[in-house]
Amino acid sequence: MSASKDSEAEPLRPEDTLTDTPIATEDQDEAISGEASGEITPPPLPPRPRMTVAHRGSRSSLRSLRPSTGTGRPPLQGKATTALSLGDVHTLSHGATLHEVHSSAASRQASATAGYNVSRSGSDIDDTASLRSFAPALEVSADLESILGEVIPDREGLAWKPTASPSDSEKRAEAAIFSDDEVFERTFAHEFDELEQIKEDGSNELSVLSEWKSKLKHFLILSSAGKPIWSRHGDDRLITNYIGVVQTIISFYQGAKDMLKGFTAGESRFVVLSKGPLNLVAISRLGESDSQLRTQLESLYMQILSTLTLPSMEKMFSNRPSTDLRRPLQGTETLLSALADGFTRGSPSTLLSALECLKMRKSHRQVVNNTLLSKRRPGLLYGLIVASGRLVSVVRPKKHSLHPGDLHLIFNMLFEAGSVKAGGGENWIPLCLPGFNNTGYLYMYVSFLNLDKASKEVTERPSTSDGPGDEVAILLISADRESFYEMREMRNELVEQLEKNGSIRIIRIAVKQGRSSCADIVPGTLIKHFLYKSRGNVQFIMPSYEPHFSTLIAKRRLHTLYAHLNSTLHARPTAPKIHHETSTTYTAIAWSTPLFELYAIAPSSTPRTAMAVAANAIVTYVRRNEDRVFIIGGAVF
Amino acid sequence: MADSTGAQAPKPSSSVKLVLLGEAAVGKSSLVMRFVNNDFQENKEPTIGAAFLTQKCNLPTRTIKFEIWDTAGQERFASLAPMYYRNAQAALVVYDITKASSLTKAQHWVAELQRQASPGIVIALVGNKFDLANPSSSSAAEGEGEEGEEGEGDARKIPAATAKAYADEEALLFFETSAKTGMNVAEVFTAIANAIPETSLKGPRGAAGQSGRQQEESRVNLTGPRDNVGAKEGCAC
Secondary structure, X not given: OEEEEOOOOOOOOHHHHHOOOOOOOOOHHHHHHHHHHHHHOOOOOOHHHHHHHHHOOOOOOHHHHOHHHHOOHHHHHHHHHHHHHHHHHHHOOOHHHHHHHHHHHHHOOOOHHHHHHHHHOOOHHHHHHHHHHHHHHHOOHHHHHHHHHHOOOHHHHHHHHHHOOHHHHHHHXXXXXXXXXXXXXXXXXXXXXXXXXXXXXXOOHHHHHHHHHOOOEEEEEEEOOOOEEEEOOOOHHHHHHHHHHHHHHHHHHHHOOOOOOEEEEOOEEEEEEEEOOEEEEEEEOXXXXXXXXXXXXXXXXHHHHHHHOHHHHHHHHHHOOOXXXXXXXXXXXXXXXXXXXXXXXXXXXXXXXXXXXXXXXXXXXXXXXXXXXXXXXXXEEEEEEEEOOEEEEEEEOOOOOOOHHHHHHHHHHHHHOOHHHHHOOEEEEEEOOOOOOOOOOEEEEEEEEOOOOOOOOOOOOOOOOOOOOOOEEEEEEEOOOOOHHHHHHHHHHHHHHHHHOOHHHHHXXXXXXXXXXXXXXXOOOOOOEEEEEEOOOOEXXXXXXXXXXXXXXXXXXXXXXXXXXXXXXXXXXXOOOEEEEEOOOEEEEEEEOOOEEEEEEEEOOOOHHXXXXXXXXXXHHHHHOHHHHOOOOOEEO | OOOOOOOOOOOOEEEEEEEEEEOOOOOHHHHHHHHHHOOOOOOOOOOOOEEEEEEEEEXXXXXXXXXXXXXXXXXXXXXXXXXXXXXXXXXXXXXXXXXXXXXXXXXXXXXXHHHHOOOOXXXXXXXXXXXXXXXXXXXXXXXXXOOOOOOOOOOOXXXXXXXXHXXXXXXXXXXXXXXXXXXXXXXXXXXXXXXXXXXXXXXXXXXXXXXXHHHHXXXXXXXXXXXXXXXXXXXXX
């Protein structure tokens, strides 16, 4: 894989979007024509040479356009034999094609004139097309695929990917967004399995230990006195030694007044977060950055505060530094584990520190908002309607906004951990929202709606599942612990009114529809998935995972890639505004402006111009639908 | 309570507020789930806070609508318990027959209820997880207690006789149940419904004596958010 950053001159200019000018101004015409030709005629290649020409000599970003030529040259030569032998097959009948392949493969930068000539030759497009139609006839396409996937750097991938008929290449591109990694797949498949208990006689200790060690991600929480509080995997007996070791390391640095933040051991990254009397440790082999792991630890810490409140936890430890926090936290292990598993599966919400909303027409949302407002009781602090982790509507006091971290804890409790949902009925839950106020409790009324009429009982759900997710919950948060019946009345009136004015039906339809697909958002795009975060609204939008990333493993890979892009975009001290990278299997773009962050992923065959066009199209789409995909302001009283 | 409505049933109908108390993981929620949904879920996750459910119970002469508060057993929620048992007409104090400490905890709850709850409250002591006990020893009165590892058959730690004796002493209803098999679950609720004195039942429009007072109290609670809450317990430990 080769990556490149260009933080100085780049065709995508963030400022341009602010002023409504499309990005990639100079290349725009070409890019659009490239996109158009990508739709009408299969080959996405034609614009590439011309663009190179346009940039030749005048732009330093040429290097980033052709990642492999500059940086990847030595490996390219090492593997060129494979390419050549494949090329030779073509030579038999397609000399011109070979020329094209070669020039694009190796010699563009060295002899730009050649590239210029090729691109001017006019027959270039036809040649590419014939190459495209020719390759399947070789019946080695499967071989090609694996070779290209593993060995040959990017550019050959570009040249060869489109060599199948459009539908074939489409299919293969999907399959190949991530190259196969069986070891990872096998490990990840068991990531969430519970460990066996160690038998009394210790006969299976070794096997349990190796099982424990094979987990890709661990979280440990211990008190600063070294007492274990919680760990995602393994019981006390198993982890005691490790807790001791970690504690020793941490306190060694604490003694030296030099707080330990993180270290690497083998493939594992250890990140330590010390918060008052607690030490939290994340151990990850998933390639997340320190700051991402730290965010996850912060979230676990917030979950603990949410159970105990800060003053009460501090009091416990100041009274008795050796306090065993497991007892007061009893029963919340499932919440911590659900959070941790969410991170291990990949949580865009945590990555971006933002929330996702249910897409709805502005007028429809307005009706829901107004209904919430009109049924509001004096005791109400926050009122929320949430559809499987996606916000539908919020009512809040003017002077208080909602902290995404708090909402993430609530959503985790309701939609990931099964306890509230499985119980059926209504719930009255004391909890502290640390982002709102970490010193006291609020009381949350929760009731799940059955969208398909109340005739059916609320069905149970397995714990921590990623189920179909068509649950809608009404949350009414009050500062008054006695206001359950008040909130309950409000809920009943609210549901009745929402039923009457058709909002329930609208919500049901929106929930059933699920997230839009990439193709719906940007017709004809090669983009397979994206994340768009609106900084101002602290909300994000993404398309459906289907069909490319429907499995757990594909999702994890996708989120690993997003995590990588995100950390690149937030690298200090030189955070790029735009990051474009290509591997053997994907092309990705990350783009940051004061208004938004955008991450998009496409097959590696996607030319950079097409990525730019698609990125622009996504931005335009979001801008056009801002009132639908985001909650702007919400209902305020 | 506030929303108690006389159902349009032919028989007189009344609401009964019932609270479940007991140590964590003794099976309170499972009992409720069996009673309300006739369902059972293995390895249920702990309740957070409290859950509120309703279920009707038909008696020959009347219908009782239970308004059930299923509370979380963890200690940090103990300070919230008064909110749930205040004005309750019935309480189910649950222990786990395979765990000795849970009966002790149950006895604490009974004492607290007798001290603090409404005077006429009907309390049932319920030993759950009967399915884990060896059938042959279940009725045996010998209190040999700890059986240890006598095979999978019997995990019982609390002899029925011990709990029964205690229940008789405190004038409690007593049952051993299994939420898993459903054994005795409906019986507990029916027995409670029968034990509720007619006078303390609220009809459609509130009723005599004590319950009238209760209703008033609850009405005050609704409108005046912080009347008799007293010192708020910020600390849940």
